[in-house]
Amino acid sequence: MPLSGCHYRRAARWLLPLLLLLLLASPLLRHRHAFLPRPPPSPHPPLPLPLPSPAITAAAAAGWPHLLPALLHHPTPHLVVEAKNGLGNRLRALASAMAVAARLRRPLVLVWLPDLHCNCSFGALFAPPHPFALCEAAVDAKELSPRRFQLYNYMRPEPGAVKDAPVVVDEARHLWFKSGFVMNHPFGHFRHAQAYLQQLPPVRAVADRIVASRAMVGLHIRNVFDAPRDAATQRNTTGRKALHEATREYGAEGTLQLLRWRKAGHWSNFVPKIREMVAEDEAQRREKPGAPPLRFYLAADSAEAYTNLKQLFADRLVFTERSCPAERCDFRDCTGMLYSLVDMANLARTRLILGSGWSSYSEVAAYMGGADGRPLTMLMAGRDFGQIARSEPQLKPPTPAAVPPRVR
Numbered sequence: 001m002p003l004s005g006c007h008y009r010r011a012a013r014w015l016l017p018l019l020l021l022l023l024l025a026s027p028l029l030r031h032r033h034a035f036l037p038r039p040p041p042s043p044h045p046p047l048p049l050p051l052p053s054p055a056i057t058a059a060a061a062a063g064w065p066h067l068l069p070a071l072l073h074h075p076t077p078h079l080v081v082e083a084k085n086g087l088g089n090r091l092r093a094l095a096s097a098m099a100v101a102a103r104l105r106r107p108l109v110l111v112w113l114p115d116l117h118c119n120c121s122f123g124a125l126f127a128p129p130h131p132f133a134l135c136e137a138a139v140d141a142k143e144l145s146p147r148r149f150q151l152y153n154y155m156r157p158e159p160g161a162v163k164d165a166p167v168v169v170d171e172a173r174h175l176w177f178k179s180g181f182v183m184n185h186p187f188g189h190f191r192h193a194q195a196y197l198q199q200l201p202p203v204r205a206v207a208d209r210i211v212a213s214r215a216m217v218g219l220h221i222r223n224v225f226d227a228p229r230d231a232a233t234q235r236n237t238t239g240r241k242a243l244h245e246a247t248r249e250y251g252a253e254g255t256l257q258l259l260r261w262r263k264a265g266h267w268s269n270f271v272p273k274i275r276e277m278v279a280e281d282e283a284q285r286r287e288k289p290g291a292p293p294l295r296f297y298l299a300a301d302s303a304e305a306y307t308n309l310k311q312l313f314a315d316r317l318v319f320t321e322r323s324c325p326a327e328r329c330d331f332r333d334c335t336g337m338l339y340s341l342v343d344m345a346n347l348a349r350t351r352l353i354l355g356s357g358w359s360s361y362s363e364v365a366a367y368m369g370g371a372d373g374r375p376l377t378m379l380m381a382g383r384d385f386g387q388i389a390r391s392e393p394q395l396k397p398p399t400p401a402a403v404p405p406r407v408r
Contacts, residue, residue: 046195049098052078052107052133060109060133067109067135068143071174079104082111082139082178084155086332087118087125087340088360089180092367095197096182096189098132102196103187104169108132111139120334125341127201144176154179180360191373198368202341209320209342210349212297216318217277218350219309220343220362221300221381223265264382265356267305273354273385274313297350299343320346344368353378354385 052060056078059070071078081097083090094110101108110132112122121136144151150173153161161178167185169175182188201207212218274296281294298319300306310317322339344361347353348369355362355378366375382388 046099046192046199047102049102049131049196050105050107051131052109056107056109057133060135063137064135064139067139071109072145072148077106077171078109078174079106080109080111080174080176082113082176083180084178085117085180086360087337087344088362088364090118091197091200091364092182092190092193092360093177093179095193095200096179096185097177098196098199099192100167100183100185100188101132103192104175106175109135111135113138117332118337119332120337124334125203125206125337127203131199141176141178147173149174149176151176152178152183154181190367190375194367194370194373197364202345203338205338206341206345210345211318211320212346212349214349214351215292216295216297216350218347218353218355218365218376219270219274219296219298219300220347220353220355220359220365221265221267221270221298221302221305221309222356222359222361223262223267223305224301262356262358264387265359266381267300267302267309269381269386270309270354271312273379273381274309274316278313278316297346299347348376350376352376355380357382 053074053076056067056070056074059066071080079097079101081093083093090112097110098108108131110122110130112134113136114120122130122134141151141153150170152165152167152175154163154165155161155178156163163181164184167175167177167183167188169185177183182190182193277294285291285293293316295316295318296313298306298309298317300309300319306319320339320342340361344365345368347362347365350369353362353366353369353376355366357380362378362380363375366378369376379385
């Protein structure tokens with residue numbers, strides 16, 4: 001039976017809304033990942049940190065015997081970050097904790113105990129005022145009552161430590177975060193932590209030595225294995241004693257990976273890439289006479305790296321002079337940490353970092369110099385250039401993925 005005009009009008013009333021619904025849904029059908037929850041956007045500007053009370057600030061400065069009872073008697077839940085290991089590890093844990101504390105509207109307490117990895121006080125590196133209470137004395141985690149404290153420890157192989165455990169906040173308890181890594185929390189990643197990292201002003205002795213610019217390329221050459229622990233590991237960085245002490249702290253697998261990536265970070269592995277970039281720069285300058293030559297800011301951990309690269313690229317290198325009394329330039333005393341922060345700040349001022357794998361230092365420098373939650377572009381020795389670091393397929397170095405250069 002032929003359809004009448006009435007039938008057509010009825011069909012149109014059903015078809016038009018259906019077509020409109022399909023049109024609106026088509027982007028979602030084309031992009032199935034649009035159904036997945038997206039990470040929360042980075043706050044811009046970053047949320048301010050609630051300042052701790054004078055009582056908590058004074059108790060933290062007085063040490064653990066005063067800080068613990070002050071926290072137990074304070075009605076406001078705090079976030080306490082116990083930053084561990086070297087400078088890069090500590091800064092990323094601190095910046096992550098700052099971002100989470102700001103989002104939770106909790107005052108922050110930083111526990112920064114100088115040790116063999118970073119034997120320098122926070123105040124000797126970063127200028128006051130600090131937006132958190134600072135405790136630079138040893139703490140006893142056994143005194144943290146589960147009734148009053150949530151404890152998240154990422155520092156394996158310590159007993160009970162679970163790296164990257166998701167942090168689910170109890171609003172009624174203090175949150176204690178012991179880590180050298182970012183917090184696994186929706187607001188703990190560098191997307192949010194970057195802005196807080198960039199808010200930490202260095203002391204004048206560091207700021208006056210920042211000379212790099214966006215016209216430069218940064219070189220972070222990290223070849224020396226592990227931190228100096230004693231007279232033996234200060235002289236022989238890959239001997240039996242050095243490997244034994246590192247294995248006790250990082251575990252056998254972590255030590256093996258660290259050793260492989262330190263070998264990939266040898267200064268000679270950077271030379272072909274530097275020569276390639278110099279050749280490209282010279283070709284571009286022939287087309288544009290008068291353009292300044294490409295320069296590299298060098299941050300290295302051995303006298304050998306400085307000596308040999310200066311001989312090869314003397315007119316292209318910029319670096320901060322320091323004394324290296326032994327075969328290594330990465331001593332972790334306060335003077336060494338000042339130079340380490342100087343180098344980090346200079347690397348952050350460059351436009352591209354040629355970095356070393358398995359290094360929180362390269363990662364933090366890249367994010368310190370990046371923007372909008374993204375790091376500077378970083379190419380890694382042993383992965384993106386030079387001889388490849390051989391390792392098990394399932395193990396990857398914890399560094400930020402290289403992103404396309406951004407026009408500034």
